[in-house]
Amino acid sequence: MLRQDIKRMLTKNWMDNKKLLSAIMITPAILYILIMVGLPLILAIFYSFSDATTGSSDFKFIGLQNFRDILEDPIFRKSLMNTFIFTFSSQIIVLILSNILAMVLAANYRGKWIVRFLILLPWTAPISLGTIGWLWMLDSIFSPFDWILRYMGLLGTQNALLGNMSNMYWLGEPVYAMASVILVHIWRILPLSTVILMAGLSSIPHDLMEAASIDGAGFFRTFFKIKIPLLIPIMSISLLFGFVFTFTDMTVVYVLTRGGPIHSTQVLSSWAFLKGIEAGDLAHGAAIALFLLPLLACVVILILKLARRTEVT
């Protein structure tokens, strides 16, 4: 009986100890971040100042030499440029489309659930599988887009608007390849941005919209003067996710083009992977990957500051 009482007291005390309980609860998350993010980061910093390769276990520290090397490398500079084009163009389009989609999804009409389902579908598909689907659709010979263009007479005839060749070679022409990579990436991240904005839209008090309509504001004035300003904080969060996700993602590029043709779609993350893992040059790969870190940190600080400044309540 006494033993049971002591046991109960111990259990009760342990469960009531907020500090201990919160430490126990947070530990798995901290461990996960330390092992899966912290350790590789330290390792990458370590490698970026060395001459490590996958072929040898010996390495020595060479200071900033790797960073000097990569800055002189034209492929790196091309990749850096592409990263900016890839990120900014996709984010601008995502921002516009997600605003439109969020409003479409927030409105009331018949069959709304199927529209919601279709828009959110890309987010539920594994990224690599989805991209492989696009790889087939953008195939140099069997692309259904080419077939549609040919059927519409826009491709494959003497006076066709897009030329007399039978295919567009979506992933074979530098400009089309970049456009394809951007569009597939937009398809991929649009649902997340839309869902975030939808949450933002639903948090705007209905009274404000009604007040605007009584004050005589039409659709565009209500949208630009009331909705958008009130959505800026949440839009910044969506943009933040988008930026980080696009800057650091290589799946779409790697599956569709592997950076080609002639590095025209190469981005920093794919170049770091190709250089560091596939070519075995760990040191240069790590230096390329780390190049993004201060840049992303600046972007994150900037966007969070913007979000904070535009908060209204």
Added chain:
Amino acid sequence: MAQVEIRNVSKSFGDVKVVDNVNIFIKEGEFLVLLGPSGCGKTTLLRMIAGLEDITSGEIWIGGKVVNNTSPKERNIAMVFQSYALYPHMSVFENIQFPLKNQRMNKEKIREKVEWAAGMFGIEKLLNRKPRQLSGGERQRVAIARAMVRSPNVFLLDEPLSNLDAKLRASAREELQQFQEKVGITTIYVTHDQIEAMGLGDHIAVMSKGKVHQIGTPKEVYNNPADTFVASFMGSPPMNLIEKDDSILGFRPENFVPIDMLNADEGIETLEFFVTWFEDLGSDSLVYGNVKFQSSSSQKHVVSRLQSRANIKIEKGKTYTFAIKRQDLRFFDVKTGYKKNAH
């Protein structure tokens, strides 16, 4: 300014009828208060007048035109919401100028009008502040200034004082009434607070369960309630209602006083009043107790309101003879609850 007519207006949400065949006529420049308990349909009716809610049946006329199918914008009405609905990202100035900008008014005129509206409500010094930096009373003034700035045909207010504390509410009520008298815009005001309704309205429309029970001046509604609902809703404490034979007898607590206070020649009804509880409210005292009629064995619970300065000694547990002037008695039908002509 415009007159507003509500003709046979009903509103249903599915099977639930929230506004049931309402007919109200509001003259130009009149201040009408829609009064009723929560969920009686008063706000829905106001929203239908504003154009924020579709009308299931009936017609709403503003300024001699049917407005059933016109947008809120085209009705030239202004509304103050219960929450004030100030745009939180805009300054007070931008909030007030918003309706004018929608009219594409030029900058000079906008500034002039905003300053006029701000001056009228004493908020000139707040023009650069954001709504979050304002107190409840200041927000309410900004909301009214925003509504008034474009000189609307009709001014709609949905419980605008309900978020203010009691002291501020009294002064805001006074200001609002003075302002309405000054500008003379037709005003429809929704509230569940009968003190507000009595103090503000030229006329009061008392609503319950989607129906209008009575429309009249505050005095009419208070002194001659059309039915037992109005009698029991108006006044605090409400009219005493006791069943006697085939009628319901109604009398206001302030008219139910010790017999010594009345002149027997005036024609009075006396009742034996057994006091069960006594409340001193400062200026008044409320005396709770039971009365018994000779014709009936059961006791009825009633309240009397006595002025403290009358200095009457009342103790609980004792029986006193109280009386009511016959002219202050009201009679209602037992079955329908409607007012009957005096016996």
